[in-house]
Every structure is written in structure tokens, then in C-alpha cells.
Amino acid sequence: MKNPYAQALYNAAQKDGADAKDLVARLVKLLEKQGRSKLLPSILQDLQRIEARNAKVDSVVEVAHEKDSAHALKEANALGIHATKTHTNPTLIQGWRATAQGKLFDRSAKRSLIELYRNSIAHH
Amino acid sequence: MESIIKKIEQEIAALTPTLREEETGVVRATGDGIAEIDGLEGAVMTEMVLFDPTFDRTLEEALKDSDQIYGLVLNLEEDGVRVVILGDSSKVYEGMRVRRVPALAGTAAGEAKTGRLLSIPVGDELVGRVVNPLGEPVDGKGPIKGTKLMPIEREAYGVMDRAPVNVPLHTGIKAIDAMIPIGRGQRELIIGDRGVGKTTIAIDTILNQKSEPEATRPICIYVAIGQKESKTARIVADLTEAGAMEYTIVVTAPASSPAAFQFLAPFAGATIGEHFMEQGKDALVIYDDLSKQAVAYRQMALLLRRPPGREAYPGDVFYLHSRLLERAAKLSKEKGGGSLTALPIIETQEGDISAYIPTNVISITDGQIFLLADLFNKGQRPAIDVGNSVSRVGSSAQTKAMKKVSGKIKLELAQFRELEAFMQFASDLDSETKKRIDSGQRMTQMLNQPQGKPLPFEVESAVIFAAVNGYFDSFEPSQTSAAEVRLQDFLQREAKDVLKTIRDSKVIEEATEASLRAALDKFVARMAPKTEATPDAKADVTTLEMPVEAAEGIESAE
Numbered sequence: 001m002k003n004p005y006a007q008a009l010y011n012a013a014q015k016d017g018a019d020a021k022d023l024v025a026r027l028v029k030l031l032e033k034q035g036r037s038k039l040l041p042s043i044l045q046d047l048q049r050i051e052a053r054n055a056k057v058d059s060v061v062e063v064a065h066e067k068d069s070a071h072a073l074k075e076a077n078a079l080g081i082h083a084t085k086t087h088t089n090p091t092l093i094q095g096w097r098a099t100a101q102g103k104l105f106d107r108s109a110k111r112s113l114i115e116l117y118r119n120s121i122a123h124h
Numbered sequence: 125m126e127s128i129i130k131k132i133e134q135e136i137a138a139l140t141p142t143l144r145e146e147e148t149g150v151v152r153a154t155g156d157g158i159a160e161i162d163g164l165e166g167a168v169m170t171e172m173v174l175f176d177p178t179f180d181r182t183l184e185e186a187l188k189d190s191d192q193i194y195g196l197v198l199n200l201e202e203d204g205v206r207v208v209i210l211g212d213s214s215k216v217y218e219g220m221r222v223r224r225v226p227a228l229a230g231t232a233a234g235e236a237k238t239g240r241l242l243s244i245p246v247g248d249e250l251v252g253r254v255v256n257p258l259g260e261p262v263d264g265k266g267p268i269k270g271t272k273l274m275p276i277e278r279e280a281y282g283v284m285d286r287a288p289v290n291v292p293l294h295t296g297i298k299a300i301d302a303m304i305p306i307g308r309g310q311r312e313l314i315i316g317d318r319g320v321g322k323t324t325i326a327i328d329t330i331l332n333q334k335s336e337p338e339a340t341r342p343i344c345i346y347v348a349i350g351q352k353e354s355k356t357a358r359i360v361a362d363l364t365e366a367g368a369m370e371y372t373i374v375v376t377a378p379a380s381s382p383a384a385f386q387f388l389a390p391f392a393g394a395t396i397g398e399h400f401m402e403q404g405k406d407a408l409v410i411y412d413d414l415s416k417q418a419v420a421y422r423q424m425a426l427l428l429r430r431p432p433g434r435e436a437y438p439g440d441v442f443y444l445h446s447r448l449l450e451r452a453a454k455l456s457k458e459k460g461g462g463s464l465t466a467l468p469i470i471e472t473q474e475g476d477i478s479a480y481i482p483t484n485v486i487s488i489t490d491g492q493i494f495l496l497a498d499l500f501n502k503g504q505r506p507a508i509d510v511g512n513s514v515s516r517v518g519s520s521a522q523t524k525a526m527k528k529v530s531g532k533i534k535l536e537l538a539q540f541r542e543l544e545a546f547m548q549f550a551s552d553l554d555s556e557t558k559k560r561i562d563s564g565q566r567m568t569q570m571l572n573q574p575q576g577k578p579l580p581f582e583v584e585s586a587v588i589f590a591a592v593n594g595y596f597d598s599f600e601p602s603q604t605s606a607a608e609v610r611l612q613d614f615l616q617r618e619a620k621d622v623l624k625t626i627r628d629s630k631v632i633e634e635a636t637e638a639s640l641r642a643a644l645d646k647f648v649a650r651m652a653p654k655t656e657a658t659p660d661a662k663a664d665v666t667t668l669e670m671p672v673e674a675a676e677g678i679e680s681a682e
Contacts, residue, residue, distance in 0.1 A: 053162050091182045095141045102163040104148040110183050112141045
């Protein structure tokens, strides 16, 4: 079970204009007031766990060929994916794909070809 | 050929992939058929998710292993979901991407904009096939076409959509049709130890539907849960040989299949049955057996870290069975008048019907057929314990003909069971007790029925009529079974018209009764041992009593 303080702190830190130093100071003050200062180490541990988990679902844009980077980033930004660089993944064959905030945006030829293959064998 | 390849190459070169947006998660941990997934915040209970092995593979690798592995969301947690893997769990690995599957347009899930709830294909094309709980064929007869998808978890019909159970479902087993009648839309539990004939009753019921007119013949669905594949194969072979697969569907989740399949199989059977019920047809679904489903559910619940309750079953094991069995119904005319009859089977340990799962299912169902190992070992087939067996709604569905002939059987047999212990002191018994014991023995013998030989309803009625009216009294109690078999043969040869009248009218009117009595007199005159008493009931009493009284007189004189 995750520490609700850690989750609340993480959520607050994600908001635009959030000041991390101020948030931590306010949390420490609140815990002292409630006599729960002993929770601080476990809050830190859980915060690190949340960070690590979200790193897995961080925004990543992959392109099949490096020359498509600019175009892919432009399309991804239009979809609300805030990434500044791309990774080259030749297995995509053509196009790009991005993962951000638990969502997958896929405009790669690999996916289309796999589906084409599955549909064709399903009809035989 | 070259031109085709060139064309395909051109098509691929010109391919402009379309953009797909999907919610995904990542497998955090996996083991024992369960996967913990980070993400998938929008997933709902019983939603399907797709494990995507193609995400981090090359196209070539992905095409080599193109089997898709689905999962079923069963735990919604704060930071992710727990999913039961419906397939080869060894192919699921940590870090694997998992996608939600979009709902089909036009379905309730589609309108609610949730993912696709676990659904299976249903339709007339399933009849005669053997499928797994996902509706995929496992009989090697090729794909099943022309089906539609229905979610396997559905809410049962409400009070206003239902009608009272009033149409009989004949099992072809004399003891059941006479004493524990089953109606279409009823839920009747078959309960007993292992190897006492539970499955036999269910299979005989399926076989007997062949004698029903095609228009009213129920579609039968046999759901094998945690059974040996050899047993299921034998059942399918028997049904095929008897021509019963023409109206039967087998759903199998063998003992070797994952617990999730064994948990899902009954729901798949209910969904297939509901499809036919909603078309205004009758359907019969047999869950063989729900004890194994409960065990599979317990395994899943423990692996999903749900708190264990009594006998380590999860707290909602009652709801598991109640929501399944509530789906059996007789629909109102407005809803098409179809029905779904359920015959769940429960295996007991040492005849203990007061264990957790048996009591749960007994309280949910509309009655139970309790089979006793002792009776089975004594040679009684089916080994029904009449005292503990009951049908709560079936009597209103019983035909008038059967009601008329079977009125006193249950009471007589119950009295016989009480007196049975005294049988070994036969020589010391008074005439009344001895007569009762003889009559009970004859009745028990008459109700004996070999496996795989269900009887049409009219033959059952005629045979029970003969037994109740003393036509077997001229035979030794031990010879009643043989005499009964001869009577069936005799009636089908020489009283065809009488049987037809009973079958068509479903009643035994005065004229029919007279014809039946005449036929039975003829049978007794021809078949009964000449030295024995006449079959006339009133005459019997005196003629049978005389020798006993005489014997008593001799004994007292000594």
C-alpha cells in the first residue's frame, strides 16, 4: 500500500508552478503538527517508488528513421506529448510512435503490417 | 506470382500508417497466471486487456509468434490493476506492454466508452461444436462463423421479465420425472460423492431431449469444468453416437487448463444458453461441476491477494454461484417466452452436504437431486436419496399424466427406507410390514434404470402406472426390474396407440386408462408366473395375504 502522503506530494508537485521546496516545508510542518514526523522516511521511499514507476511511462517518442524526427516531434506535440528528442527504432519500419502518461500513440508501419498479417491469416 | 509480390511491395511502400491512440500499461510482476500491471487507469472490472509481445520485437519475430494473449481485469488497485492471464502465461514477462481493447460499436460497453468486456461468440453455428470458455473451437472442425459477441458477465433478468416455470423438462429418468420433476427455467442441483452417477443423470437428460419434438427441443450446453480430457472426449463420443450433438454444445475447461478458464467456463455456458433463450427457444445448461469452479476461483482469489474466508474461499464465493445460477430463467411472453434451465453439479466429500459450497448452492437452487454412495453400491441406479431430494418448483411443471401416476411413490419409498433395516428379519415380520417391504422393493426395482437409456415420457407414465396399480405384484420383487424392461418392450410393440395418446394429450383420461389397463392385463397374463396371484389389485390383497397368514399360523403352532 502506497503512502497517501507520498501520492499527494507527487500529485501536488506535478501541477504547473509548483515549488518543490515549499511543498516539502509545508508537509514537514503538517506532520510535526500532527505528531507524525516518523513517517517522513517512508514517505521518501514511496515517493522514490512512484518516481521510478512513472519513469517507465514517461514521454518517449520513437522514429523509424532519424530523418523523420522533426516531423514526428511536431505531430507528437500537437497531440499534447511534451518531448524534445526522439529515439531511433528501426523495428518500426516506417513512421513513429510515442508513449506518454499511460497512452500509446502509434503511427508506425510495423503495427499496420502486423494487423494486416493477422487479418489475412484470420480469413484463411 | 512475381507481379503479385511486386504489387504487394508497392502497396507497402505507399503505406501511410494511421494514428492509433490507446491506453497502455506495463507488467510490473507476473506469476501463477496473474499479472500486476502499472497504469491502465481507465480499465473496468472484467475488461479484456491484450498483452502485446510485438511492442519491443522486430516485425519478423512478431510475425513468427502471432498468437495474442488476452487478460481479464479482476482487481482494480490504486496504482494499477491485477489481471488473470487467459492463455500461455509463460509468454508474459516483466516490462511487457499491455493494451486495453476497444469495445465493439453498438454494444453497451461501446456506448459507455469503456474497453471491451470479456465477450464470447454466440450463435446457432456453435451447435454441435466443442469450444473453450473463450468460444474458440477445440474440436478441429475449423473456425466458427456467423456468430455475434456477447459479454460473459451479464445481469440476470428481473422479476417483471420472468414467467412462472410451467413447462416440464423431461429427463427420461423415471425416478426424477416422477418424484423430483424439473421444469424449463428451473435450477436443479445434482449433488453427491464422486462416482455415484451425477454426470450420468446430466448426460441422460441430454440424450432424452432427442425424443422431444424438434420445435420444442431444448439446445443443450454441457460445461465440463476441471474434468479429465479423456472423460470429456468420451462424453462427446457418446453424444455423437447417440445423435445428440445435433442439438448440443460442449464448453470445456479441462483440469490442465488455467484456473481462469475453469472459473470462466460456466459463465460462457450461461452466455451461450442466454443467446438461445433470448431467441424464444429453450436451452439447458449443465455445469459439471461447480465445486471445481469454486476451487479455481479460490486459487485465483488467493493469488490476487484477496482476503480468504471460510475454507480459504473468498468472501464473494456465494455471489459467484448466485449470479451464475440467477441467469437461469423462464422469460415472459413479452420477452419471447424462452427459457434457460440449469443443472449444476456439486461433488461432496463422504456425503457431507453441509459443507460450505454444497450448502451455498443448495440454498441458491430450486431443489436438489441427492445421490448416495450407499445406494449406488447396493446397485440402485440412479442412486437417488428420495428423502433428501426435492424439486421446489417442478411439480407445477409436471404433466397431468405423470402427476396422476406418481402421486404416492415418494411417500411409499420413504416408508420403505424406514422399514428396510428390518428386511433381514423377514421371517419374523407381520404381514402388513412384509407387504410394504415387498411393495417398496418392487418400486425400487421398477425405478432402476441403466445408464444411457432414458425413456420417453409416455413410456415412463405407463410403467409407473403399472407399478402403482399393482401390475408387478405377480412377479417376485427381485424380478421386477426384468419384468419392467419386458413391459416397456411390450407396450412399445402392442400398445402403441395408447402411448401415442398419452404423448399427445399429456393426460391419462378414462378411456386411455381403460385401454392401458387392458394392455397391462394382457401383459401380466402372458408374462407373469402362472402360480402367482392375479394382478387385480383388490383380489391381490386377499390372495397375497393368505399364504403369509397361513405361515404365521404354522409358526405360532410350532
